[in-house]
Amino acid sequence: MEALVFTDNSTVEFIKQENEKMGLSYEDFVSWIREPPNYTTFRVNTLHYTVKDALQLISENVAKTAIQINATRCPEVYINKDFPDVINVGSWDFSINDAPSDEVVVDAFCGAAILRGSHLFAPGVLALPKGTAVGQQVAVYADLDGKCLQGTATKYKGNKMLVGTGILELDREKLFNNIAEKPKGIAVRMTWTRKGILSFDYPIGMGQLQNLPSSAASWELNPLPGDLVLDMCASPGNKTSHLAALMNNEGVLVAIDRTEKKCNVIRETCDSFQAKCLAFCYDSSKSVLEDDEPKKKIEDGPPFNQNSFDKILLDAPCSALGQRPQLLNKISVKQIKSNPSLQKRIFKAAVKLLKPKGTLVYCTCSTTLEENEGVVQWALQEFQGVLAQAEARKRITPVVLLKNVPEDICAKVQRFGPQVGSVSEYCDSIGFFISRFVKI
Numbered sequence: 001m002e003a004l005v006f007t008d009n010s011t012v013e014f015i016k017q018e019n020e021k022m023g024l025s026y027e028d029f030v031s032w033i034r035e036p037p038n039y040t041t042f043r044v045n046t047l048h049y050t051v052k053d054a055l056q057l058i059s060e061n062v063a064k065t066a067i068q069i070n071a072t073r074c075p076e077v078y079i080n081k082d083f084p085d086v087i088n089v090g091s092w093d094f095s096i097n098d099a100p101s102d103e104v105v106v107d108a109f110c111g112a113a114i115l116r117g118s119h120l121f122a123p124g125v126l127a128l129p130k131g132t133a134v135g136q137q138v139a140v141y142a143d144l145d146g147k148c149l150q151g152t153a154t155k156y157k158g159n160k161m162l163v164g165t166g167i168l169e170l171d172r173e174k175l176f177n178n179i180a181e182k183p184k185g186i187a188v189r190m191t192w193t194r195k196g197i198l199s200f201d202y203p204i205g206m207g208q209l210q211n212l213p214s215s216a217a218s219w220e221l222n223p224l225p226g227d228l229v230l231d232m233c234a235s236p237g238n239k240t241s242h243l244a245a246l247m248n249n250e251g252v253l254v255a256i257d258r259t260e261k262k263c264n265v266i267r268e269t270c271d272s273f274q275a276k277c278l279a280f281c282y283d284s285s286k287s288v289l290e291d292d293e294p295k296k297k298i299e300d301g302p303p304f305n306q307n308s309f310d311k312i313l314l315d316a317p318c319s320a321l322g323q324r325p326q327l328l329n330k331i332s333v334k335q336i337k338s339n340p341s342l343q344k345r346i347f348k349a350a351v352k353l354l355k356p357k358g359t360l361v362y363c364t365c366s367t368t369l370e371e372n373e374g375v376v377q378w379a380l381q382e383f384q385g386v387l388a389q390a391e392a393r394k395r396i397t398p399v400v401l402l403k404n405v406p407e408d409i410c411a412k413v414q415r416f417g418p419q420v421g422s423v424s425e426y427c428d429s430i431g432f433f434i435s436r437f438v439k440i
């Protein structure tokens with residue numbers, strides 16, 4: 001029997017109802033969510049690399065991999081037709097006849113990363129039978145029940161899925177027996193994964209693997225050199241670094257997240273891209289000064305004066321139900337339903353911080369109606385006469401009509417997901433939602 005992706009019965013019921021509103025069955029949704037997208041998207045850091053150079057380098061590295069793994073045909077590598085700084089890399093078209101008998105087991109989260117092309121890194125290994133030697137071909141399985149214990153020395157008998165095969169680079173001694181130091185480095189160098197997605201090398205700073213809708217969200221905001229831009233929920237800074245590139249590092253780019261640790265990650269990401277941004281640790285829902293408070297400079301950090309920013313990205317904290325692939329998810333309905341109230345609080349602050357005629361982009365990596373169209377409906381009601389929903393600058397998804405949501409709202413948002421009847425390659429990405437607004 002196939003293992004469950006969602007373990008909580010009420011979550012299953014909730015997801016069933018959500019998908020019915022889009023004319024999808026629960027089974028359709030789960031069979032989509034448990035598989036990775038068919039291709040990888042790489043966003044080039046145009047501050048320091050040309051897309052042409054990045055394309056050439058990735059193509060060369062993919063060709064080198066072909067030699068290493070004895071593949072006769074390389075996947076396609078090409079510039080995305082809609083986003084000029086995005087390179088698409090297709091999947092490898094070969095299968096294996098028999099998986100090696102030596103098995104490594106990883107947790108479901110790590111298994112999902114391998115399905116998306118990652119190598120297996122040391123901290124992810126749960127089970128490795130005694131006697132398996134470095135240099136040997138191994139099969140990598142994901143534990144679908146969440147029951148395999150770290151350090152297991154025998155073949156794991158629980159519910160598991162083959163995610164790929166590769167060459168073992170670290171033995172049990174290095175993985176489990178060094179108490180003083182946490183294991184690090186590649187434990188298994190993957191040479192085949194179940195959906196044919198493999199990693200490729202690229203220099204630090206050249207760009208990053210980024211889901212296509214995430215790149216699309218920054219393009220929707222369209223920050224220009226010289227703009228005053230705010231990224232309200234910014235860590236780890238992937239979109240921040242993209243915004244800086246679109247601004248050519250000219251203007252002011254402010255990034256906020258709620259802990260210092262998360263802000264340090266934003267700074268690290270931006271440093272590796274040589275992207276300029278001011279990162280501040282703050283609760284974005286409280287980042288607005290009242291009318292009667294003294295005026296401050298943006299550079300001094302939050303809270304900010306009202307009407308301060310030309311463009312604001314609100315990549316909201318969410319249930320992340322659109323992430324793909326998901327092999328095991330224990331989220332409860334209570335957790336899913338806790339998101340909209342925070343999303344709306346941050347949204348309220350965003351509207352106050354935005355200059356008249358300014359642009360706000362709201363996005364999530366969730367597929368639920370309440371976190372997406374639900375927030376849009378609420379915002380249009382709450383800010384009647386102040387905020388208008390705008391057409392997508394670049395529509396790359398089909399319009400998805402939803403029960404009880406006005407058609408004009410559905411027609412303006414972009415919903416990435418497993419929609420029935422869609423043929424665009426862009427729908428084969430993660431589940432994501434983007435809506436653009438302008439302040440009147």
Ligand SMILES: C[S@@+](CC[C@H](N)C(=O)[O-])C[C@H]1O[C@@H](n2cnc3c(N)ncnc32)[C@H](O)[C@@H]1O
Binds near residue numbers: 238257259285317346
């Ligand atoms: C979807 S992630 C952002 C991903 C990021 N935009 C990127 O592309 O790299 C949402 C972020 O919101 C942050 N967050 C949650 N509540 C917040 C709040 N009240 N104020 C600021 N940030 C918050 C979380 O810490 C998390 O890092």
